[in-house]
Amino acid sequence: MPLPAPSASVRVVTFKIDGQDLSAREDESILEVCREHKIPIPSLCWMEGLSVIGACRLCVVEVAGVPRLLAACTTRVAEGMEVSTDTEKLRRYRRTLVEMLFAERNHVCSVCVSNGHCELQWLAQTCGVDHVRMPYRNAGYALDSSHEMFRVDHNRCVLCTRCVRVCDEIEGAHTWDVMGRGSDCKVITDLAQPWGDSTTCTSCGKCVQVCPTGALTKQGTSAGEMVKDQHFLPILARRRHIR
Numbered sequence: 001m002p003l004p005a006p007s008a009s010v011r012v013v014t015f016k017i018d019g020q021d022l023s024a025r026e027d028e029s030i031l032e033v034c035r036e037h038k039i040p041i042p043s044l045c046w047m048e049g050l051s052v053i054g055a056c057r058l059c060v061v062e063v064a065g066v067p068r069l070l071a072a073c074t075t076r077v078a079e080g081m082e083v084s085t086d087t088e089k090l091r092r093y094r095r096t097l098v099e100m101l102f103a104e105r106n107h108v109c110s111v112c113v114s115n116g117h118c119e120l121q122w123l124a125q126t127c128g129v130d131h132v133r134m135p136y137r138n139a140g141y142a143l144d145s146s147h148e149m150f151r152v153d154h155n156r157c158v159l160c161t162r163c164v165r166v167c168d169e170i171e172g173a174h175t176w177d178v179m180g181r182g183s184d185c186k187v188i189t190d191l192a193q194p195w196g197d198s199t200t201c202t203s204c205g206k207c208v209q210v211c212p213t214g215a216l217t218k219q220g221t222s223a224g225e226m227v228k229d230q231h232f233l234p235i236l237a238r239r240r241h242i243r
């Protein structure tokens with residue numbers, strides 16, 4: 001997204017990312033700056049055009065002088081900051097996080113309609129996850145095909161809440177929300193009713209498009225067809241002056 005010219009109240013700061021001297025507005029996050037400069041950082045819950053929640057922790061980076069890892073999406077750049085985005089420690093951490101996501105639910109790519117177009121699959125490839133070192137939970141989650149156009153398969157859900165945020169912040173329907181805690185957590189429509197019975201869903205399909213996995217898909221699509229288009233989001237957000 002092109003940045004507006006800095007106003008008098010927003011300073012431009014200079015800092016280093018992976019040894020590279022950079023400058024940016026002080027209200028930008030490390031992740032936004034990295035995206036602008038094509039510095040790869042994995043992310044899952046972050047999406048341009050949606051609010052930032054810092055939930056998945058895949059975007060963690062090391063900042064000199066800070067003893068803990070920081071989420072790049074929720075940490076703003078600052079004058080003199082020295083950021084490392086690709087250290088052995090970060091690679092280990094991210095790999096473990098992706099493995100935990102695979103172990104938590106049933107992500108069987110070979111029988112998923114998003115196979116080949118899945119952000120979790122792509123993250124596994126980029127983070128070097130060729131096997132999972134922890135026991136799978138093997139918990140069976142429900143599949144809801146009650147909506148005439150869309151389907152939700154909770155087995156594929158990574159709880160990034162992009163669907164919840166796009167429905168609330170962009171569509172304004174707030175059909176989606178989150179219920180429960182810990183491993184019982186799941187996304188729901190209305191008051192945990194079947195999606196097809198929802199009285200608030202506008203059937204716009206934005207939730208399906210922003211879903212990173214095969215959790216939300218169109219009914220009757222094949223793996224070759226279920227390619228998600230997320231380009232609409234920053235454009236809509238900008239036009240509505242959301243962010």
Ligand code: FES
Pocket residue numbers: 042043044045046053054055056057058059060071072073074
């Ligand atoms: Fe930063 Fe998820 S992308 S915490």
